[in-house]
Amino acid sequence: MKLKTGIGIDVHRLEIGLDLWIGGIKIKSNKGCVAHSDGDVLLHAICDALLGAAGLPDIGHHFPDTSQEYKGIDSKVLLKKTVALIEAKGFAVSNIDCVVCLQQPKLKDYIYDIKSCIAEIANISVEDVSVKATTTELLGFEGREEGVSAYATTLLYKL
Numbered sequence: 629m630k631l632k633t634g635i636g637i638d639v640h641r642l643e644i645g646l647d648l649w650i651g652g653i654k655i656k657s658n659k660g661c662v663a664h665s666d667g668d669v670l671l672h673a674i675c676d677a678l679l680g681a682a683g684l685p686d687i688g689h690h691f692p693d694t695s696q697e698y699k700g701i702d703s704k705v706l707l708k709k710t711v712a713l714i715e716a717k718g719f720a721v722s723n724i725d726c727v728v729c730l731q732q733p734k735l736k737d738y739i740y741d742i743k744s745c746i747a748e749i750a751n752i753s754v755e756d757v758s759v760k761a762t763t764t765e766l767l768g769f770e771g772r773e774e775g776v777s778a779y780a781t782t783l784l785y786k787l
């Protein structure tokens with residue numbers, strides 16, 4: 629069986645008064661991501677991990693932030709399109725592992741919903757999706773609540 633791994637990272641700036649979407653779920657927060665799309669930092673990192681593993685160009689190539697088509701778009705749609713792209717190349721997802729770095733709010737109560745959302749779109753079971761959330765101990769831009777970052781890795785196999 630042919631296996632391929634991929635890695636993706638994404639960062640967005642946080643601003644007061646915007647919606648915060650992480651992993652396809654709306655998070656209760658006074659700050660949200662500044663972005664051309666809905667700014668879902670986690671789904672963007674996952675898209676890049678999947679695309680990278682399949683040997684495809686990155687998320688910005690497929691869904692340019694200069695395109696009106698993607699303005700304000702639900703990133704679940706982008707992930708769905710990404711999964712279709714890797715499936716068209718004959719790959720299926722084995723697992724996805726990721727980390728979100730965010731000072732606050734705590735994501736603990738959202739983790740199961742986030743994992744379910746990602747699993748459904750990626751056509752895998754919830755057990756094959758891992759989502760961790762960490763603060764950066766008040767250090768860096770995440771610690772100062774200026775932004776949020778996400779890291780994702782994935783394993784694909786050729787059908």
Ligand SMILES: [Zn+2]
Binds near residue numbers: 639669672
């Ligand atoms: Zn992004």
